[in-house]
Amino acid sequence: MAVLSRRKGKLAVPKLEPRLTALSILMMLVLGAVALRLYYLQIIKTHQMADLADRNRIRIRRLPASRGLIFDRRHRVLVDTRPSYDAVLVPEDLRDRAATLRNLERYLGGDHVEDKLTQAEDEGIPSSEPVTIKERLSWDQVVAIETHQLELPGVSIQVTPRRRYIYGPLAAHLLGYVGEVNEQELKKLPGYHMGDEIGKFGLERGWEDYLRGVSGNQEIEVDAVGRRLRVLSEKPEKPGANVILTIDLDLQEAAEQALGNHAGAIVAIDPRNGEILAMVSHPSFDPNEFASGLTAAQWRRLMSDPAHPLEDRAIQGTYPPGSTFKLVDTVAGLEDRMLNKATSFYCPGGMWYGNREYRCWRKQGHGTVGLINAIIESCDVYFYNVGERLGVDRIAQWAHKLGFGEATGIPLAHEKTGTIPSTQWKQRRYHERWYPAETLSVAIGQGYVAVTPLQLAQLAAEIGEGGIRYQPHFVNRIEALDGSAIKVYQPEVAARIPLTPEQVEILHAGACGVVNSPMGTAHKAAIPGIEVCGKTGTAQVVKEAAGARIKEEDLPERYRDHGWFIAWAPGNDPRIAVACVVEHGGHGGSSAAPIVRDLLVRYFQLYPPGQPLPAGTLANASATTRENGD
Amino acid sequence: MRVGIDRRLIYHFDWAVFVLTFAIALVGLLSVASASFSVHRPFQMLIIRQIIWTVAGGAAMFAVVMFDYRALASYAYPIYVAVMGLLVVVGVIGQATGGSRRWINLGLFTLEPSELAKLALILVLVRYLREDPPPGGLRLRHIIVPALLLAVPAGLVLKQPDLGTMLTMVLIFATVIFAAGINLRTMGILALGAVLAMPVAWHTLKPYQKERVLTFLNPQSDPLGAGYHVIQSEIAVGSGGSWGKGFLKGTQARLNFLPEQTTDFIFSVFAEEFGFAGSMLLLGLYAGLIGRGLTIALRARDRFGALLALGLTAMVFWQAAINIGMATGILPVVGIPLPLVSYGGSSLIVLMAAMGLLISINTRRYLF
Numbered sequence: 001m002a003v004l005s006r007r008k009g010k011l012a013v014p015k016l017e018p019r020l021t022a023l024s025i026l027m028m029l030v031l032g033a034v035a036l037r038l039y040y041l042q043i044i045k046t047h048q049m050a051d052l053a054d055r056n057r058i059r060i061r062r063l064p065a066s067r068g069l070i071f072d073r074r075h076r077v078l079v080d081t082r083p084s085y086d087a088v089l090v091p092e093d094l095r096d097r098a099a100t101l102r103n104l105e106r107y108l109g110g111d112h113v114e115d116k117l118t119q120a121e122d123e124g125i126p127s128s129e130p131v132t133i134k135e136r137l138s139w140d141q142v143v144a145i146e147t148h149q150l151e152l153p154g155v156s157i158q159v160t161p162r163r164r165y166i167y168g169p170l171a172a173h174l175l176g177y178v179g180e181v182n183e184q185e186l187k188k189l190p191g192y193h194m195g196d197e198i199g200k201f202g203l204e205r206g207w208e209d210y211l212r213g214v215s216g217n218q219e220i221e222v223d224a225v226g227r228r229l230r231v232l233s234e235k236p237e238k239p240g241a242n243v244i245l246t247i248d249l250d251l252q253e254a255a256e257q258a259l260g261n262h263a264g265a266i267v268a269i270d271p272r273n274g275e276i277l278a279m280v281s282h283p284s285f286d287p288n289e290f291a292s293g294l295t296a297a298q299w300r301r302l303m304s305d306p307a308h309p310l311e312d313r314a315i316q317g318t319y320p321p322g323s324t325f326k327l328v329d330t331v332a333g334l335e336d337r338m339l340n341k342a343t344s345f346y347c348p349g350g351m352w353y354g355n356r357e358y359r360c361w362r363k364q365g366h367g368t369v370g371l372i373n374a375i376i377e378s379c380d381v382y383f384y385n386v387g388e389r390l391g392v393d394r395i396a397q398w399a400h401k402l403g404f405g406e407a408t409g410i411p412l413a414h415e416k417t418g419t420i421p422s423t424q425w426k427q428r429r430y431h432e433r434w435y436p437a438e439t440l441s442v443a444i445g446q447g448y449v450a451v452t453p454l455q456l457a458q459l460a461a462e463i464g465e466g467g468i469r470y471q472p473h474f475v476n477r478i479e480a481l482d483g484s485a486i487k488v489y490q491p492e493v494a495a496r497i498p499l500t501p502e503q504v505e506i507l508h509a510g511a512c513g514v515v516n517s518p519m520g521t522a523h524k525a526a527i528p529g530i531e532v533c534g535k536t537g538t539a540q541v542v543k544e545a546a547g548a549r550i551k552e553e554d555l556p557e558r559y560r561d562h563g564w565f566i567a568w569a570p571g572n573d574p575r576i577a578v579a580c581v582v583e584h585g586g587h588g589g590s591s592a593a594p595i596v597r598d599l600l601v602r603y604f605q606l607y608p609p610g611q612p613l614p615a616g617t618l619a620n621a622s623a624t625t626r627e628n629g630d
Numbered sequence: 631m632r633v634g635i636d637r638r639l640i641y642h643f644d645w646a647v648f649v650l651t652f653a654i655a656l657v658g659l660l661s662v663a664s665a666s667f668s669v670h671r672p673f674q675m676l677i678i679r680q681i682i683w684t685v686a687g688g689a690a691m692f693a694v695v696m697f698d699y700r701a702l703a704s705y706a707y708p709i710y711v712a713v714m715g716l717l718v719v720v721g722v723i724g725q726a727t728g729g730s731r732r733w734i735n736l737g738l739f740t741l742e743p744s745e746l747a748k749l750a751l752i753l754v755l756v757r758y759l760r761e762d763p764p765p766g767g768l769r770l771r772h773i774i775v776p777a778l779l780l781a782v783p784a785g786l787v788l789k790q791p792d793l794g795t796m797l798t799m800v801l802i803f804a805t806v807i808f809a810a811g812i813n814l815r816t817m818g819i820l821a822l823g824a825v826l827a828m829p830v831a832w833h834t835l836k837p838y839q840k841e842r843v844l845t846f847l848n849p850q851s852d853p854l855g856a857g858y859h860v861i862q863s864e865i866a867v868g869s870g871g872s873w874g875k876g877f878l879k880g881t882q883a884r885l886n887f888l889p890e891q892t893t894d895f896i897f898s899v900f901a902e903e904f905g906f907a908g909s910m911l912l913l914g915l916y917a918g919l920i921g922r923g924l925t926i927a928l929r930a931r932d933r934f935g936a937l938l939a940l941g942l943t944a945m946v947f948w949q950a951a952i953n954i955g956m957a958t959g960i961l962p963v964v965g966i967p968l969p970l971v972s973y974g975g976s977s978l979i980v981l982m983a984a985m986g987l988l989i990s991i992n993t994r995r996y997l998f
Contacts, residue, residue: 015762015763015811015933016809016810016811016927016928016933016936016937016940017928019808019809019811020809020924020927020928020936020940022808023805023808023809023924023940023944024921024924027920027924027947027951028917028921030947030951031913031916031917031920031951033960034913034951034954034955034958034960035910035913037955037958037959037960038867038901038906038909038910038913038954038958039906041864041867041868041958041959042867042868042870042871042872042901042905042906042909043871043872043906045868046868046869046870046871046872048868049864049865049867049868049869050868050869050871052865052868052869053865053866053869053881053882053887054881056862056865056881056882056885056887057881057882057885057887221881221885222885223885223886223887224885224886224887225886229885
C-alpha cells in the first residue's frame with residue numbers, strides 16, 4: 001500500500017507512525033465495507049431495486065371503455081353515456097395528508113373526504129389505487145381542483161363515462177340499470193376491476209358482454225408527489241357495441257301515458273315475428289339513480305314501497321286471467337272436437353253444481369247462446385259447461401300448449417311462469433285431490449290460474465296469427481360503432497297449434513265481436529276503420545261470498561278486481577297484439593280496453609294500415625277515447 | 631513567514647492531491663447538474679453557482695499552497711476565536727432554513743460558519759498537540775483543554791441544530807487525539823463514558839433526530855414516513871445497476887423521489903446515473919485522496935504538519951464514509967455533505983482550501 005511505503009527510507013515523525021498506520025487500515029476497511037454495500041445494492045439487488053424504481057414512477061391507469069348505446073327500433077337513443085368528472089386521490093401520493101384533505105374539502109365544498117379514505121383502507125384497497133372522493137363534479141369544482149394542483153398532491157380529476165337513461169323511468173324494467181361491480185362479481189367474472197360499471201338488471205345485464213367494450217390502459221410516469229408527467233405507453237380502449245331494440249319509443253311513451261297512474265302492465269307484440277313493441281310496468285323507477293350509486297335510504301325506499309316499483313309486472317306479475325282465459329277454453333274445446341260453431345248452451349244466469357250456484361256475470365242470464373256469442377258476451381255459464389265437459393286436465397294441456405304455465409323465454413331474468421292447475425298439480429302442490437267444481441273456476445280464469453301479461457299478449461298474438469307463436473324478443477340487432485351489424489336477431493317460431501281455417505274464423509268472429517258487436521264487452525276499444533279483435537277479463541282479487549254481490553265501486557281499492565284486455569289488430573292481418581292489466585281497475589271492458597285502444601290508435605298513427613283511412617278518423621278516435629276513458 | 635513563488639514549490643507540487651480534488655469536484659458538478667435537473671425545472675441556477683464556487687475553491691487552494699502552513703500555528707488561536715464568534719453570530723442573526731440556523735447572509739452569498747469551524751477546530755487541536763506527548767501517552771488531564779476546544783464549536787453547532795457537523799467534529803477530534811498519542815486506557819475510559827452518556831444525549835436530540843435513528847434501526851417500520859428517505863435512496867443506488875441509467879436519466883432523482891438530492895443524498899443521484907462503475911470510480915478517488923493525505927501525514931517533517939495533514943484527511947474521510955453509508959442505508963440519516971460533491975459554496979471552498987493545505991504540507995517538507 002502506497003500509504004505505508006517507506007520509499008524515502010526514514011520517516012519524519014517516527015512516533016506518529018504506528019497510530020497513523022492503524023488509522024490508515026481502519027479508513028481503508030471502512031471504505032471497503034462501503035464498496036461491499038454498493039456491490040450488494042447495485043449488482044446483487046439491482047433488479048429488485050430497478051423494479052421498485054419503476055413502481056415508484058409508473059402508474060397504470062385504466063381507460064374505461066365507453067358503454068354501448070341503446071336505441072329504439074327507429075334508431076333513437078334511449079340510453080347513452082356521458083363523461084362524469086370525478087375527483088380521485090391516490091393515498092400513496094399524499095404527503096401532508098391533513099393539509100391536502102383540508103384544501104380538497106375547501107374546493108369541493110364538502111366533508112367526508114377523510115371517511116372515504118378510511119373506508120378504502122378498511123376495504124383493503126392498496127394505497128397506490130386511486131380512491132374516488134367525489135363523483136360528478138360541477139365545472140367550477142373541476143376548475144378549482146385543476147388550478148390548485150400544487151396544493152393537492154395526489155389528487156386528480158378522472159373522467160369516467162357514466163350511464164344516462166334519457167327518458168328516466170321509461171321502460172326501466174326492460175332496460176335495467178348499471179352499477180358498480182361488487183365483490184362477488186369481481187371474483188366470478190374475469191376482466192373487471194374495482195370501480196367498473198356492470199349491467200345489474202334487465203337489458204343492461206343480459207347484453208353486458210356486447211355493451212361493455214374492452215377497457216384500455218395507460219402507463220403514466222408520475223413524480224414523487226404523484227403529478228402525472230407523461231404517458232409512457234398506451235393501449236386504447238374499445239367502446240362497446242350498440243344495441244337496437246324492437247321497442248318503439250313513441251309507442252312506449254304512448255303506452256306509459258295510456259296506463260297513466262294505474263298500477264299495471266302493458267305488453268305490445270308484433271304477432272308476425274314476436275318483436276316486442278312496447279312493454280310497460282307501472283309504477284317504475286329511475287335507473288339513473290342506480291347508475292350514480294343508490295344511497296342506503298334510496299334503496300330502502302324502493303324495496304319497502306308497497307307498490308313494488310322494482311317488480312316487472314309484465315313478466316313477473318301473475319294475475320288470474322279472468323275471462324280472457326275463455327279463449328283458451330275455446331281453443332281447447334275446438335281442438336278436442338268437443339266444441340264447434342254450433343255448440344250452444346242455455347244460460348239462466350247461473351249454474352248449480354254440487355250444492356252451490358255458480359253465477360254468470362249477467363244476473364238475468366244469456367238465454368241459449370252459441371260459441372261465438374258466448375265469447376262476445378263473455379257468458380260464464382257457457383264456459384262452465386265447456387270446462388265441465390273438458391275437465392281440468394284437458395284445459396291445462398292446451399293452456400300449456402298456448403304457453404301458459406311456462407316461461408316465454410324472453411331474455412330477461414326472473415320471469416315468472418304463472419300457474420296452470422291440473423289434478424296432478426294439485427296433488428303435488430296441496431296433496432289433495434281435484435274437486436270437479438274447481439274446474440268451473442278454472443274455465444273462467446279464476447281460482448288457481450295465474451298468468452303474466454306477457455303470456456296473455458302472446459296468446460293474443462298467436463290467435464291473431466292463426467296458431468303460430470313467435471319467441472318474444474326485444475333486441476333487433478347489435479351494431480358496431482361504424483353501423484355494421486354484429487348480430488341480427490331473426491324471428492323464431494316458439495310453437496304452433498294446428499287450427500283449421502274454420503276454427504280460426506270462429507275465434508276471429510268471437511274476438512272481433514267483443515269489440516265491434518253492440519253486445520260486446522269491449523266496445524270502448526273500437527276504432528273506426530280498423531278491425532280490433534280482443535277479449536276482456538276481470539280477475540277477482542277476493543272470492544265473492546256465495547250469493548252476495550257487492551258493487552265494485554263500493555269496495556276499497558285494494559279489494560277491487562284487476563281489469564284485463566287483450567287485443568290484436570287489424571283482425572284479418574294483425575300487426576300488433578296487446579295485453580293490458582290494470583290492477584284494481586275493476587272490469588276489463590271499462591278499465592283496460594280504453595287504454596289498449598289509445599295504444600292501438602297511436603300505433604296506427606305511427607304505422608298506418610295498408611288501406612287509406614278517411615281523413616281525421618284516427619285523430620277523432622283518439623279524442624273520443626279520452627272523453628270516455630275512466 | 632515565506633510567501634512567494636519558490637522554484638522548488640513548483641518542482642515539488644503535489645499533483646496527486648490536485649488532480650484527485652478536481653476530479654471529485656467534477657463528479658460533484660455532474661451530480662449537482664443532474665440533481666437540479668427535473669421535468670419541472672430543466673434549468674437551475676444551482677449548477678452555475680457550483681461552477682463559480684469550484685473556480686473560487688481552486689483559487690483558494692492555490693492561495694493556500696503559496697502560504698507556508700507552519701505560519702498557521704501562530705494564527706491558530708486567533709482564527710479559532712474568530713470562527714467561534716461567527717458561530718455565535720449565526721445562532722443569533724442566522725438565516726433559518728428547514729428548522730435550523732446555519733447560514734449568514736452576506737448578500738452575494740450565504741456563509742455557513744460551521745464549515746469553517748471544522749477547519750478551525752483541526753488547526754487549534756493540532757496547534758495544542760504539536761508538542762510530543764509525555765511518556766505513557768496523553769492522559770485525561772492532557773486532553774481536558776482539547777476537549778474544551780471541541781466542546782465550544784460542537785455545542786454551538788448542535789444548537790443550530792446540525793447533528794451531522796457536530797458528529798464530524800467529534801470524529802475528527804477522536805482521530806487527532808488518537809494519532810497524537812492518547813493513552814489507550816484513557817481512550818477506553820473515554821469510549822465507555824461516551825456509551826454511558828448516550829441515554830443523556832438521546833434526551834437532547836430533537837424529535838425528528840430521534841425518529842431518524844429509530845428509522846435507521848428499522849426503515850420498513852414506516853416506509854412512507856421517516857423511512858422513506860432511506861428506502862428511496864437505496865432504490866436509487868440499487869436501480870443504477872452496473873453501468874447506471876445515464877447522465878440526467880435517473881428517474882429517482884428527476885422525479886424528486888430523493889430527498890435533499892443536491893446535498894445529503896447527492897451520492898444516490900450519482901450512483902443511479904453512473905451505476906456500480908461510477909460508484910467505484912468515486913470511491914476510488916476518495917480512497918486515493920485519503921491515502922495520499924495519510925502518506926503526506928507520514929512524510930511530514932514536523933509533528934504539526936503531520937497531525938494537520940491527518941486532521942484534514944480525517945475530515946474528508948469521515949464525511950465521505952458517513953455520507954455514502956447513509957445513502958446506502960448502512961448508517962442512520964444525519965445531514966453530512968459529501969465532500970467536494972454536495973452542493974454548497976462554504977463546504978466546497980473550505981475543502982478545496984484544506985486540500986491546498988495538504989499540498990502545502992507535502993511541498994514544504996523539502997523546504998526546511
